[in-house]
């Protein structure tokens with residue numbers, strides 16, 4: 029398996045795009061090569077579960093086109109969550125960045141980054157990262173608050189964050205290719221928000237509740253409630269209890 033590396037010649041930086049994920053998908057289909065697509069402005073940024081991603085000025089919007097054959101699709105969220113969390117953590121010596129399952133990044137229980145992973149074709153995948161650096165949406169909804177890197181660290185630039193993100197994304201992709209999911213699972217759980225604690229996950233219109241006890245081999249989250257174990261593959265873990 030070849031080492032995954034995003035060389036400078038696969039970078040595209042465009043002032044305005046509807047969504048960097050769409051452009052990365054288009055480039056993958058054209059070239060069958062890895063790519064990195066950054067935009068200063070997104071006019072139609074999207075998030076997980078059909079949500080809108082507000083693309084505010086001064087934040088990082090970047091998508092990576094990658095060729096990878098995961099043993100389970102949910103492993104991709106673990107790789108990306110680790111990369112996003114470590115990139116944010118690098119600029120926060122006095123605060124802890126955490127991964128909220130499956131792959132939001134939180135600081136002090138506020139969302140600072142989100143990741144949208146989409147299948148392109150064959151073994152090609154698009155990983156889109158939105159990292160709040162200068163701005164964050166206020167009163168986005170009742171369920172959680174947001175924050176931005178420069179609340180904690182002054183004058184961090186998009187380029188600096190992108191450099192750390194590329195470094196960490198390459199690192200975790202290559203650990204996965206060489207050593208598999210097990211070492212990543214361990215690192216993920218070390219950084220996981222509310223690991224070992226009671227959580228609520230909204231799965232479609234249903235609420236699932238229990239203690240966040242483990243991740244399965246195929247990347248599902250296991251919730252324990254008394255003697256009952258249930259696993260969830262996709263949903264939204266709530267920050268505030270409902």
Ligand code: BTN
Nearest residue numbers: 047073074075076142143156158
């Ligand atoms: C989420 O938290 O729901 C995921 C948000 C992902 C946002 C990023 S910004 C760059 C890329 N382009 C998009 O349209 N979405 C992702």
